[in-house]
Amino acid sequence: MAAVDLTTHPGHLARRLQQAHYLLWNAMVSEEITSPQFAVMNALVAEPGLDQRTVGERVGLDRSTIAEVISRLDRRELLHKVRDPRDGRRFLLRLTDEGARTHRRLSVRTARMNQVFLAPLSAEEQTVFFDLIRRVADAAESLRNPAEPPRGPAEPLATQG
Amino acid sequence: MAAVDLTTHPGHLARRLQQAHYLLWNAMVSEEITSPQFAVMNALVAEPGLDQRTVGERVGLDRSTIAEVISRLDRRELLHKVRDPRDGRRFLLRLTDEGARTHRRLSVRTARMNQVFLAPLSAEEQTVFFDLIRRVADAAESLRNPAEPPRGPAEPLATQG
DNA sequence: CCCAGATAGTCAGGGCACTGAGTATTTCGT
DNA sequence: ACGAAATACTCAGTGCCCTGACTATCTGGG
Numbered sequence: 001m002a003a004v005d006l007t008t009h010p011g012h013l014a015r016r017l018q019q020a021h022y023l024l025w026n027a028m029v030s031e032e033i034t035s036p037q038f039a040v041m042n043a044l045v046a047e048p049g050l051d052q053r054t055v056g057e058r059v060g061l062d063r064s065t066i067a068e069v070i071s072r073l074d075r076r077e078l079l080h081k082v083r084d085p086r087d088g089r090r091f092l093l094r095l096t097d098e099g100a101r102t103h104r105r106l107s108v109r110t111a112r113m114n115q116v117f118l119a120p121l122s123a124e125e126q127t128v129f130f131d132l133i134r135r136v137a138d139a140a141e142s143l144r145n146p147a148e149p150p151r152g153p154a155e156p157l158a159t160q161g
Numbered sequence: 162m163a164a165v166d167l168t169t170h171p172g173h174l175a176r177r178l179q180q181a182h183y184l185l186w187n188a189m190v191s192e193e194i195t196s197p198q199f200a201v202m203n204a205l206v207a208e209p210g211l212d213q214r215t216v217g218e219r220v221g222l223d224r225s226t227i228a229e230v231i232s233r234l235d236r237r238e239l240l241h242k243v244r245d246p247r248d249g250r251r252f253l254l255r256l257t258d259e260g261a262r263t264h265r266r267l268s269v270r271t272a273r274m275n276q277v278f279l280a281p282l283s284a285e286e287q288t289v290f291f292d293l294i295r296r297v298a299d300a301a302e303s304l305r306n307p308a309e310p311p312r313g314p315a316e317p318l319a320t321q322g
Numbered sequence: 323c324c325c326a327g328a329t330a331g332t333c334a335g336g337g338c339a340c341t342g343a344g345t346a347t348t349t350c351g352t
Numbered sequence: 353a354c355g356a357a358a359t360a361c362t363c364a365g366t367g368c369c370c371t372g373a374c375t376a377t378c379t380g381g382g
């Protein structure tokens with residue numbers, strides 16, 4: 001009888017939280033575009049012309065996963081992928097017009113979904129919720145990358161050359 | 162410039178939290194046994210003889226995912242799977258001796274890991290952390306299963322007949 | 323100039339997570 | 353007793369997520 005109470009295990013709670021979010025996303029935002037895909041598009045709205053690695057860094061995905069997500073967005077013509085003329089290793093990424101439209105459309109739905117998702121918490125509790133999760137996640141990440149100095153992106157070309 | 166701040170998006174935060182946990186689990190608990198696998202083993206320590214569906218319900222996994230996790234544990238001889246003689250649709254699950262030993266060993270490491278993971282928060286903050294996440298996750302789940310009455314497991318045979 | 327090391331991306335492999343369709347078994351109403 | 357509905361599980365398909373090994377390109381020191 002040495003069983004443990006999983007409701008006090010942050011990892012288990014984190015998984016359940018993400019599943020709950022996945023569910024609500026599908027119901028209220030999109031069945032086509034996933035939340036990580038939206039995060040990538042969002043990063044490219046903020047900083048057009050980023051390379052893959054940097055986008056991955058912005059949204060918190062490793063090189064392999066970001067490659068998959070981007071290839072799916074590319075296949076659906078939601079973004080462009082072109083070799084950096086100044087560095088043949090990189091691809092520079094930019095949303096297509098349709099990608100930008102899709103991002104705008106999903107942004108409003110995402111906002112609505114977040115409201116529903118967080119509805120069980122008061123405004124102050126929501127603030128605390130963000131703060132606590134962020135602190136735990138940041139701490140665990142920095143256990144891995146011990147104080148890595150921030151590195152610049154691929155010196156993004158002007159927004160729409 | 163309609164980009165959104167992902168640090169205020171609970172879904173994004175949930176994903177990052179889970180990634181952080183995954184990392185720490187690998188480093189401090191096991192590279193062989195994953196956190197969902199441990200959750201399944203834990204459910205079987207608490208209630209030996211459960212069927213697949215009920216285990217899935219206990220740990221929060223759907224029928225397909227639980228089948229995969231269980232087949233991996235079965236392949237490694239950490240649990241047994243036998244047809245329920247009283248209901249030919251079910252499999253009754255029980256840890257093997259090695260499974261029970263593994264569960265005990267990982268339990269103590271998991272406890273240590275949880276301490277490290279939650280170290281950035283004070284004791285009271287940890288309580289709030291659990292409470293807030295649980296409330297959000299529960300609310301989102303019940304949006305889906307509108308007030309489903311709890312249903313009993315497969316009337317588990319006595320703990321080791 | 324040239325090559326060793328760093329860097330961007332790909333690929334193979336393993337695991338988690340969901341949906342929708344399909345099979346076998348049990349249960350329930352008539 | 354019988355057939356429809358419910359239930360437990362499987363399978364195919366899609367997508368996320370990581371590691372480790374590999375390729376191509378760039379950079380810097382000698």
